[in-house]
Amino acid sequence: MPGKAVGWAAASLPWLCPNTDSLVGLAERPADLARLAAADPALTVLLLRTTPSQLRPESFSLTGEQFLSPVILETAAAYLGATKAGWMIPTAYAIDRARGVATSASAFARRIATHTLKSPPDTAAAVADLAPLGWYGVAAIDPLVAAQALHDPAFPTNPADVQTRLWDLDHDSLARRLATRWRLPGWAAMVAGNLNLPFRIARGLVPEPDLFAVVQLAVCEAEDRTAFLGLTRCADRRELLVHLGLCVNDLDELCRSDSVVPTVTHVYPQNPHTVPLVGNLLRAAAASRRRNGVSLVVRLEARIDELHRQLANLGESTDDRLREAKLTGLAELAAGAGHEINNPLAVISGNAQRLIRTEPDPDRGESLRSIVRQTQRISEILRDLMQFARPTPPEPVRFAAAEMLSSVGADIAPLAVEREVRVEFPSTLSEIWLEGDQAQLLRAVLAVTRNGVEAAGRGGWVRLRCEAGPRSVRFVIEDSGPGLTPEAAEHAFDPFFCGRSAGRGRGLGLPTAWRLARENGGDVRHEAVVDGPTRFVVTAPRATEGREWIGRECA
Numbered sequence: 001m002p003g004k005a006v007g008w009a010a011a012s013l014p015w016l017c018p019n020t021d022s023l024v025g026l027a028e029r030p031a032d033l034a035r036l037a038a039a040d041p042a043l044t045v046l047l048l049r050t051t052p053s054q055l056r057p058e059s060f061s062l063t064g065e066q067f068l069s070p071v072i073l074e075t076a077a078a079y080l081g082a083t084k085a086g087w088m089i090p091t092a093y094a095i096d097r098a099r100g101v102a103t104s105a106s107a108f109a110r111r112i113a114t115h116t117l118k119s120p121p122d123t124a125a126a127v128a129d130l131a132p133l134g135w136y137g138v139a140a141i142d143p144l145v146a147a148q149a150l151h152d153p154a155f156p157t158n159p160a161d162v163q164t165r166l167w168d169l170d171h172d173s174l175a176r177r178l179a180t181r182w183r184l185p186g187w188a189a190m191v192a193g194n195l196n197l198p199f200r201i202a203r204g205l206v207p208e209p210d211l212f213a214v215v216q217l218a219v220c221e222a223e224d225r226t227a228f229l230g231l232t233r234c235a236d237r238r239e240l241l242v243h244l245g246l247c248v249n250d251l252d253e254l255c256r257s258d259s260v261v262p263t264v265t266h267v268y269p270q271n272p273h274t275v276p277l278v279g280n281l282l283r284a285a286a287a288s289r290r291r292n293g294v295s296l297v298v299r300l301e302a303r304i305d306e307l308h309r310q311l312a313n314l315g316e317s318t319d320d321r322l323r324e325a326k327l328t329g330l331a332e333l334a335a336g337a338g339h340e341i342n343n344p345l346a347v348i349s350g351n352a353q354r355l356i357r358t359e360p361d362p363d364r365g366e367s368l369r370s371i372v373r374q375t376q377r378i379s380e381i382l383r384d385l386m387q388f389a390r391p392t393p394p395e396p397v398r399f400a401a402a403e404m405l406s407s408v409g410a411d412i413a414p415l416a417v418e419r420e421v422r423v424e425f426p427s428t429l430s431e432i433w434l435e436g437d438q439a440q441l442l443r444a445v446l447a448v449t450r451n452g453v454e455a456a457g458r459g460g461w462v463r464l465r466c467e468a469g470p471r472s473v474r475f476v477i478e479d480s481g482p483g484l485t486p487e488a489a490e491h492a493f494d495p496f497f498c499g500r501s502a503g504r505g506r507g508l509g510l511p512t513a514w515r516l517a518r519e520n521g522g523d524v525r526h527e528a529v530v531d532g533p534t535r536f537v538v539t540a541p542r543a544t545e546g547r548e549w550i551g552r553e554c555a
Contacts, residue, residue: 133174137178349376472522
């Protein structure tokens with residue numbers, strides 16, 4: 001199509017035509033819609049067009065039952081029979097570039113949404129897939145004119161001017177027109193048509209600012225890492241990072257590699273207009289669904305899948321919940337019992353000390369001193385028990401993991417020398433920062449390390465290492481001791497458990513470590529290693545960026 005007519009012709013497109021496999025899947029395999037839509041943006045657009053306008057982003061899912069409605073099949077059949085426009089040649093240069101950016105953006109948006117909890121991952125991924133909506137429209141009308149804009153020497157510096165000169169509409173204007181014409185949900189339409197606005201302006205216009213921020217940052221990163229389409233040239237990455245609570249390192253980790261697009265084997269020619277029976281298949285499937293309602297089999301399969309997922313999650317979390325409930329109950333009992341025992345204990349100790357001062361008989365004096373020593377021992381046990389039951393509220397600070405490991409090494413060295421146990425620490429440690437009460441987390445890691453030294457035995461070893469994740473830091477403590485029996489592992493964090501294997505004491509070290517780690521948003525757990533060392537893992541929150549940190553790393 002010559003000249004500037006391309007832009008207006010694209011703005012008037014009745015639809016984007018999905019590939020043949022997508023339409024067949026829509027009719028026969030609704031359970032595959034998510035996989036098919038990930039490989040075919042036209043199907044994503046069609047599904048969004050049939051999404052109820054009142055549906056909230058958090059309720060959107062490509063596995064939702066609204067896509068089993070016969071209306072969507074009848075709509076696709078009507079468009080397919082009424083026009084041959086709107087189909088995008090997958091191998092066209094502009095489509096290839098646009099799909100590369102959209103695929104990466106969709107994967108990045110899903111990861112960012114999952115990490116930040118700022119928007120539903122499925123929704124963010126679907127909306128990011130629509131970022132090059134205007135490119136899709138122009139390429140569906142004339143792929144050569146679409147590619148001409150990409151090859152123009154002025155495009156990298158003035159993409160909107162080049163698009164307006166060649167198409168008479170820039171991408172953003174075209175995307176807004178298509179989103180409005182096709183009645184996409186407001187939360188999707190406003191993102192697709194405003195990706196070039198700085199977030200400080202867009203947040204007052206779009207209905208879902210968090211969704212917009214996730215998608216804009218994902219598209220911005222995708223353009224940097226794949227191909228420049230001029231979609232987010234005015235975006236302020238720093239502004240988005242601050243709003244989403246991310247730093248540059250987090251973003252690099254989330255976007256370090258592209259997700260692979262789900263593989264779709266094309267059984268039919270991709271252009272559905274070359275397969276006359278596709279329209280008949282869509283109409284027949286629509287009539288069947290209208291006559292029989294939503295397929296009972298599909299409903300039952302979906303319910304069974306959901307039941308299996310819930311059972312799997314339940315199986316994974318039941319042990320943790322039982323342990324937490326048990327230890328919480330023990331903590332409450334310990335707090336009450338400790339308070340009640342301390343009072344008579346103080347009376348016993350005080351009376352014994354008073355009698356010592358006036359007792360002339362050496363044997364009776366020694367017996368009284370023994371009573372005082374034992375009351376002090378009980379008092380120490382109660383103090384540890386109270387620390388386990390009701391630890392001091394944490395005072396979070398930001399500190400380096402290397403600093404804490406250094407303190408652990410210094411504190412554990414005398415016991416290691418006495419027990420003739422070799423303790424190995426990382427030779428070097430990258431800059432990893434934690435956030436929590438430094439003294440409490442130090443005590444938790446030290447208690448687990450002490451447990452390992454006591455278990456290793458003479459000539460044994462204990463190894464510590466530090467592993468940093470996006471949100472937490474893992475301190476892995478391994479020892480060469482005899483390991484834990486299944487029963488001992490089950491009760492490893494129970495105070496005064498008497499069935500522990502030799503060398504692992506009966507004190508409050510592990511229970512208190514668990515309690516302190518939990519108070520600081522972390523955890524302590526035993527990880528079974530088949531034919532390997534005994535392993536305990538202490539997790540602690542990784543430091544989030546404060547104002548100074550953002551300014552230093554996100555500049």
